[in-house]
Amino acid sequence: GENVEQHPSTLSVQEGDSAVIKCTYSDSASNYFPWYKQELGKRPQLIIDIRSNVGEKKDQRIAVTLNKTAKHFSLHITETQPEDSAVYFCAASRGGGYQKVTFGTGTKLQVIP
């Protein structure tokens, strides 16, 4: 089955700096890669996703890149703000008729004011 690895497990940045979280996956058939943000005690919330037909997607301060050859995808947050502090999860899925989503182990991001 799919295995998703995520690094780093914790990340501290100064407010205004950029943060990068990296994930790798094992299933070459995976074609959908969402990123979720989870604040303490709250539900995971989708912040951005990317499908295999594109290599990069951007939404304001958040961007995701995908390298299907290397089976690697990354989340980039620019101009970080204290409210960006949370745990971020990457995930991978084959999509289509196979809806199982496999999550990474999470990255705890702390933005220091």
Place this chain on the structure above:
Amino acid sequence: GAGVSQTPSNKVTEKGKYVELRCDPISGHTALYWYRQSLGQGPEFLIYFQGTGAADDSGLPNDRFFAVRPEGSVSTLKIQRTERGDSAVYLCASSLRQSGGGYQETQYFGPGTRLLVL
């Protein structure tokens, strides 16, 4: 509209007891998922329903776990003979029917049920 809701929000039970956890998906969402999230870990897939049927139950850890969705909307996750290791947050998510392009639809999560087995 209303998001995914789950009840109860917290459940404390004793080892060996039976528990039921309920999930109300977003109206119109035909796909429903159950996940288990242990402290410091990502959500772990348990089971996925498309309509009333379980399309993939490969994540259920053993036969003490069972889930139903009899009318294709509300789902109940049932755990028999609970063990301390079952303590976790149980998350439910729902998504629209798979698009014609064959792509995964976005999953929207509920707030979870925090289960504590003493």
